[in-house]
Amino acid sequence: MAINVGTAELNIVVDDQRVRVAAGTTVAAALFNLGIAAFRRSVSGEPRGPVCGMGVCFECRVMIDSRPHQRACLIAVTDGMNIRTASQA
Amino acid sequence: MMTPLAGTDVTLIVADVAVIGAGPAGIAAAVRAAESGLRVVVLDRGLHSGGQIWRHAGGGSIPRVAQHWIAQLARSGAIVIHGTSVVDVQNDGAEFAILADTSGSALRVRANTIVLATGARELFIPFNGWTLPGVMGIGGTQALLKSGASFAGKRVIIAGSGPLMLPVAASLATAGARLVLVAEQAPRSAVTRFAAGLWRAPALVAQAARYRARFLATPYSTGTWVTAAQGSERLESVTVTNGRRTWREAADVLCTGYGLVPNVELARLLGCETRDGAIVVDEQQRTSVANVLAVGEATGIGGAPLSLVEGEIAGLSVSPRSRVSGAFLRKRAALEVAARRMLDAFALREELRALPTTATIVCRCEDVSYGAVRNAACARQAKLYTRAGMGPCQGRTCMPGLEFLLAWQPDTVRPPVEPALVSVLSSEIADNATPSILFNSSVGEAYQ
Numbered sequence: 046m047a048i049n050v051g052t053a054e055l056n057i058v059v060d061d062q063r064v065r066v067a068a069g070t071t072v073a074a075a076l077f078n079l080g081i082a083a084f085r086r087s088v089s090g091e092p093r094g095p096v097c098g099m100g101v102c103f104e105c106r107v108m109i110d111s112r113p114h115q116r117a118c119l120i121a122v123t124d125g126m127n128i129r130t131a132s133q134a
Numbered sequence: 135m136m137t138p139l140a141g142t143d144v145t146l147i148v149a150d151v152a153v154i155g156a157g158p159a160g161i162a163a164a165v166r167a168a169e170s171g172l173r174v175v176v177l178d179r180g181l182h183s184g185g186q187i188w189r190h191a192g193g194g195s196i197p198r199v200a201q202h203w204i205a206q207l208a209r210s211g212a213i214v215i216h217g218t219s220v221v222d223v224q225n226d227g228a229e230f231a232i233l234a235d236t237s238g239s240a241l242r243v244r245a246n247t248i249v250l251a252t253g254a255r256e257l258f259i260p261f262n263g264w265t266l267p268g269v270m271g272i273g274g275t276q277a278l279l280k281s282g283a284s285f286a287g288k289r290v291i292i293a294g295s296g297p298l299m300l301p302v303a304a305s306l307a308t309a310g311a312r313l314v315l316v317a318e319q320a321p322r323s324a325v326t327r328f329a330a331g332l333w334r335a336p337a338l339v340a341q342a343a344r345y346r347a348r349f350l351a352t353p354y355s356t357g358t359w360v361t362a363a364q365g366s367e368r369l370e371s372v373t374v375t376n377g378r379r380t381w382r383e384a385a386d387v388l389c390t391g392y393g394l395v396p397n398v399e400l401a402r403l404l405g406c407e408t409r410d411g412a413i414v415v416d417e418q419q420r421t422s423v424a425n426v427l428a429v430g431e432a433t434g435i436g437g438a439p440l441s442l443v444e445g446e447i448a449g450l451s452v453s454p455r456s457r458v459s460g461a462f463l464r465k466r467a468a469l470e471v472a473a474r475r476m477l478d479a480f481a482l483r484e485e486l487r488a489l490p491t492t493a494t495i496v497c498r499c500e501d502v503s504y505g506a507v508r509n510a511a512c513a514r515q516a517k518l519y520t521r522a523g524m525g526p527c528q529g530r531t532c533m534p535g536l537e538f539l540l541a542w543q544p545d546t547v548r549p550p551v552e553p554a555l556v557s558v559l560s561s562e563i564a565d566n567a568t569p570s571i572l573f574n575s576s577v578g579e580a581y582q
Contacts, residue, residue: 070282071181077283082267082368089501092367094267096498096531098277099186100179100219101255103526103553104498112238114526114553118277119217121181 055124060133066122073098073105073117076130084117086131093131107131144240144561147213148569149175151452152232152245154220154400157185159430159441159448160251161203166449167249168210170456173573175243176207176214177234183207183214185253186273187438189280203442213571215241221558222549223248223404225423233561235554240561247425247452250401250413251445254431256391259482259535260496260504261489262362264390268369272391276302279309286310291372291383293317293360294391296480297342302389304348313349314383317358317374319392320480325356328479335472361489363388377485392482395534396432402547410434411534411544418458419448427452436473443469487539497532499525507536513545526553 053068059079066075073095076084083092085106095105098118105117108129117128153164156178168174176183184190188200196204207214215234218241222233232243256271263269270278272294279285290311292299295318303316318325332339346354355376362373364382372385396412407414407422412434419427427448430441443466450456490496492505502522510516513523513533522536523529528551536542550559 067282071278074278074281074283077278084267087265087498087501091265091495091501092267093265093498094368095270095278096258096274097255097271098274098281099255101527102274102498102531104531106526118281119179119181 055122055126057122057124057126057128059128060130068122070122071118072107072109072115072120072122072126072128075122076107076117076128081130081132083132084130143557144242144563145236145570146563146567147175147241147243147571149173149213149243149245149573151175151247151249152177152230152243153212153249153251154232155185155251155253155430155432156180156183156207156214156216157251157253157430157441158187158200158203158438159253159432159445160185160249161207162442162445163249163251163427163429163449163452164212164214164445165203165206165210166446166456167452168212169449170453172453174210174212175245176212177218177220177232177241177243178214178216179219181216183216186277189277199442211573213573219552219554220400221552221554223400225404225426230425233550233554233558235552235558238555238558240558242561242563247427248404249419249445249448249452250406250421250426250428250432251430251441252397252400252432254394254396254435255530257393257395257534257538258390258531259392259486259489259538260494260532261360262491262494263364263369265495265498266363266365266369267367268365268386269363269388269390272298272302272389273394274391275387275389276305279305284309285387287312288386289314289384290387290389291315291317291360291374291385292389293319293358293372293374294389294393295319295482296391296393297476298391298394299389300342300345303352303354304345306389307349307352311387313352314385315358315374316349316352316354317360318354318356318480319359319483319486320356321483322356324479324481328475331475331479359483359486360388360390392486392538393477393480394431394435396434397530398432398544399528399530399547399551401426401428401432402544403549403551408544411537417463418451419444420451434470434473435477436469440466440469440473482538490539496536497522497525497529499523499527499531502532504539508540510540513537513542516542517545528552 490504
């Protein structure tokens with residue numbers, strides 16, 4: 046079933062905050078729209094966010110529903126999804 | 135927290151043809167092969183068929199030609215599986231065994247023929263600050279936009295090279311971004327010569343003009359490139375130069391990229407010959423390895439129309455009852471000439487080799503600096519001594535740039551070609567196992 050971006054909203058949890066995001070977006074787009082810059086921290090602690098947008102660079106990795114290292118650009122947001130980023134680390 | 139080991143959770147598909155990648159080339163190959171009655175399975179990393187060029191957020195607007203092909207694929211009888219990363223392919227001479235990771239579960243595919251339609255990724259050249267959040271690929275920004283990201287009010291600079299910059303600039307302007315600058319590194323003379331050479335293709339000229347009309351308020355500067363980006367937790371400003379003058383622009387987003395690099399990792403894992411970074415194919419799109427074909431950008435950057443023709447040729451050439459007509463071959467030849475002209479026009483300037491400094495991070499996965507790798511004799515040595523290229527992306531992001539900067543040759547490819555759970559890598563299936571997905575339409579639809 047086709048979902049058009051912007052026609053519906055979902056409830057998700059991002060870094061322990063309940064937020065509403067547009068249905069039909071990827072996790073990366075939803076986090077970008079929430080103003081989150083640091084999706085993850087690099088091995089030396091630098092903030093990192095999306096680069097390639099298509100699952101190649103692994104820079105947009107976040108924890109989704111307790112599964113670490115999920116590529117935010119390859120996964121669609123779903124209702125009740127719990128996401129942890131590095132924006133407050 | 136670990137995902138529970140899914141030892142027995144293995145899906146098996148037995149097919150005649152496995153197509154890897156569902157962009158234009160993969161779709162066309164799958165459609166033509168399935169139409170001839172072959173059992174075709176398509177494995178794709180994305181959420182929807184269409185690849186990067188036809189990316190759409192489920193039901194979003196895509197060109198008519200894309201709708202046509204995606205609809206044909208859905209009707210073709212091919213099984214299409216999205217959200218799937220191929221991690222290994224083995225060739226025992228009679229059959230190929232593919233291992234893929236679909237959302238943490240193992241998928242095994244046995245097929246007699248493989249069509250590699252693995253597409254391309256962007257070429258990045260590292261510079262100070264390119265690791266800051268807000269610095270993204272040009273295509274990467276387009277992907278994020280098409281996935282539902284809002285750029286309204288964001289100050290955006292696009293700096294890199296190639297014709298991809300025009301549609302992305304147009305999309306961003308239409309989406310309400312404050313487009314500050316579009317900087318093409320190629321000199322004005324090269325871009326003008328390329329545009330003049332397009333007189334044979336008035337549709338392309340008209341399309342370029344339409345894109346430009348959508349961001350007329352923004353300068354399109356040739357012979358101009360970015361040398362550094364600044365910010366603390368995110369991008370704040372960008373340093374730009376045209377070789378005579380260097381200045382700084384405030385920005386929220388910097389889109390950068392210097393053209394495209396064919397994705398040849400699976401081809402090289404299978405032992406297919408590559409040349410100048412692209413898979414070598416014959417007139418029937420056959421690689422140097424028997425029963426492995428390759429189509430689209432992975433065989434050389436040429437755009438969606440060329441990818442479609444190559445996909446159709448491959449799909450017909452693997453079909454026992456079909457024949458590739460001369461018209462297809464002539465169309466491919468003409469499109470290849472146009473592609474060659476484009477690559478020549480947007481050749482990279484020497485100054486870009488001086489972009490990274492000793493402290494610039496080149497390998498983003500392992501945070502390895504340019505100073506740590508620049509004296510290595512080859513990619514292999516850099517990997518062994520510094521871990522550059524050994525992280526989750528397996529060098530896909532840094533190595534093409536380092537090959538440009540240091541004239542390295544690509545290192546060998548080993549499985550797994552992408553990170554995967556141990557439960558996926560260790561999943562086993564008996565030789566006489568019954569396929570868990572069969573070729574009938576209802577099961578096929580369930581996996582769309």
